[in-house]
Amino acid sequence: MNKVNKILIKDAAAVVSCDADDTVYRDVDILIEGSRILGIGKGLSADGAEQLSAEGRFIYPGLVNTHHHFFQTFVRNLTAVDFPNMSVIQWLDEIYEIFKLISSEAIYYSSLTAMADLIKHGCTCAFDHQYCYPRSAGKELVDRQMEAASLLGMRYHAGRGVNTLPRSEGSTIPDEMLETTDEFLSDCDRLIDLYHDDKPFSMSQIVVAPCQPVNSYRDTFVESAALARDKGVRLHSHLGEGENAPMEERWGMRSLDWCEEIGFAGPDVWYAHGWEFSAGELERMARRGTGLSHCPAPAVLGGFPILDIPAIDRMGLSLSLGCDGSATNDGSNLLDSLRMAYLMQCFHSKERGGSPSPYRMLKAATVGGADHLGRPDLGSLEPGKAADLFMIDTEVLELAGAVHDPANLLPRVAVTGPVALTMINGKVVWENGELTGVDERALFHAAEAACDDSIRDKVEHFTKPGFPE
Numbered sequence: 001m002n003k004v005n006k007i008l009i010k011d012a013a014a015v016v017s018c019d020a021d022d023t024v025y026r027d028v029d030i031l032i033e034g035s036r037i038l039g040i041g042k043g044l045s046a047d048g049a050e051q052l053s054a055e056g057r058f059i060y061p062g063l064v065n066t067h068h069h070f071f072q073t074f075v076r077n078l079t080a081v082d083f084p085n086m087s088v089i090q091w092l093d094e095i096y097e098i099f100k101l102i103s104s105e106a107i108y109y110s111s112l113t114a115m116a117d118l119i120k121h122g123c124t125c126a127f128d129h130q131y132c133y134p135r136s137a138g139k140e141l142v143d144r145q146m147e148a149a150s151l152l153g154m155r156y157h158a159g160r161g162v163n164t165l166p167r168s169e170g171s172t173i174p175d176e177m178l179e180t181t182d183e184f185l186s187d188c189d190r191l192i193d194l195y196h197d198d199k200p201f202s203m204s205q206i207v208v209a210p211c212q213p214v215n216s217y218r219d220t221f222v223e224s225a226a227l228a229r230d231k232g233v234r235l236h237s238h239l240g241e242g243e244n245a246p247m248e249e250r251w252g253m254r255s256l257d258w259c260e261e262i263g264f265a266g267p268d269v270w271y272a273h274g275w276e277f278s279a280g281e282l283e284r285m286a287r288r289g290t291g292l293s294h295c296p297a298p299a300v301l302g303g304f305p306i307l308d309i310p311a312i313d314r315m316g317l318s319l320s321l322g323c324d325g326s327a328t329n330d331g332s333n334l335l336d337s338l339r340m341a342y343l344m345q346c347f348h349s350k351e352r353g354g355s356p357s358p359y360r361m362l363k364a365a366t367v368g369g370a371d372h373l374g375r376p377d378l379g380s381l382e383p384g385k386a387a388d389l390f391m392i393d394t395e396v397l398e399l400a401g402a403v404h405d406p407a408n409l410l411p412r413v414a415v416t417g418p419v420a421l422t423m424i425n426g427k428v429v430w431e432n433g434e435l436t437g438v439d440e441r442a443l444f445h446a447a448e449a450a451c452d453d454s455i456r457d458k459v460e461h462f463t464k465p466g467f468p469e
């Protein structure tokens with residue numbers, strides 16, 4: 001019989017557990033067996049366990065990212081199609097002309113790029129909304145992402161997205177990026193059979209995630225909900241991000257009414273953004289148990305209203321955190337989004353009667369994310385839960401005077417650089433500046449070449465003024 005690997009993390013200066021009692025441990029050890037945390041306490045020991053020193057380090061639960069578009073890491077730092085100076089609909093109209101160039105190879109390397117950024121900044125479980133299906137790239141794009149996740153050791157939930165409505169009927173999607181509802185459903189079926197593992201400590205799951213109501217037929221959403229419920233997987237889409245005017249014009253109803261009417265709502269559904277929801281709509285979501293992924297970077301970059309999180313908390317609406325992007329964030333650093341989310345709340349604190357605590361935002365990025373992805377085994381550090389965690393070094397000069405409050409530290413003081421160590425499912429995937437088991441420099445050059453081949457050599461937006469040929 002195989003011996004299960006044990007790891008004993010010794011002498012952590014603090015462990016911020018994010019458990020239901022908000023326990024912050026001081027000077028403790030964590031014992032891990034295989035994928036699972038066995039215990040947290042003082043003076044733990046275990047025969048034959050590999051020891052890992054956490055002296056001078058704070059340990060946090062791995063962050064859970066609930067909205068992203070990995071493929072867009074190859075469509076970033078692009079001021080020629082400038083999100084801050086366009087409406088979402090105008091921007092979609094132009095940016096899809098670039099999205100349609102994405103190849104299968106670009107999906108693989110852009111996913112590696114995003115996941116590496118996430119891992120280096122404490123994220124251990126990522127959801128990606130992969131709705132980019134140019135006809136020329138084939139159908140096996142989530143498969144390429146699964147390959148990338150397995151190379152880096154990322155816990156990955158893939159949202160299989162789609163757009164079905166042609167431009168001639170009012171969408172912003174080029175014809176070569178459309179699929180039929182049947183094509184979409186059969187690929188969801190295939191992916192669920194291949195990759196969806198709903199057991200505890202699962203490393204891969206599938207979410208049925210049509211991109212947004214304004215760019216698909218109604219049937220696509222109706223059938224998505226039916227398939228997801230039949231298969232026992234979750235549902236996701238963009239909602240409340242500027243689509244209400246065209247939805248009212250087309251359907252005579254707001255997008256949340258539209259989704260609720262067709263059953264694309266409830267505890268197995270979470271939406272991204274939501275800055276356009278009214279207070280009444282947010283209350284309805286809270287009552288139904290529908291979740292909301294807050295994506296602070298695109299809200300700031302696009303100049304959109306900032307969610308009223310104190311009000312959302314009073315309603316009892318479940319909230320998580322997403323990077324989004326990278327064409328509307330430009331990075332995949334969830335620690336950075338965590339601080340941005342906190343500062344954005346403070347900006348409105350006087351008019352809203354206070355801001356949430358920094359720690360409240362950390363809980364959105366941990367237990368909130370685990371809730372939306374349906375992962376009771378993730379989000380907090382407790383015996384029985386998955387060994388997904390990250391450590392930061394605190395004995396560094398820039399943190400002197402700030403280490404007395406580990407729970408509030410990350411959003412308030414801004415630890416946004418690479419963390420000291422990231423562990424996923426009991427395995428160290430990032431430590432001492434290295435991604436375990438990969439040659440990062442070689443991957444960087446391969447990724448740059450894939451980006452050139454797929455996009456940059458074909459689009460004049462990427463010409464580099466000042467760079468001699």
Ligand SMILES: [Zn+2]
Pocket residue numbers: 067068069129238272324325
């Ligand atoms: Zn998005």
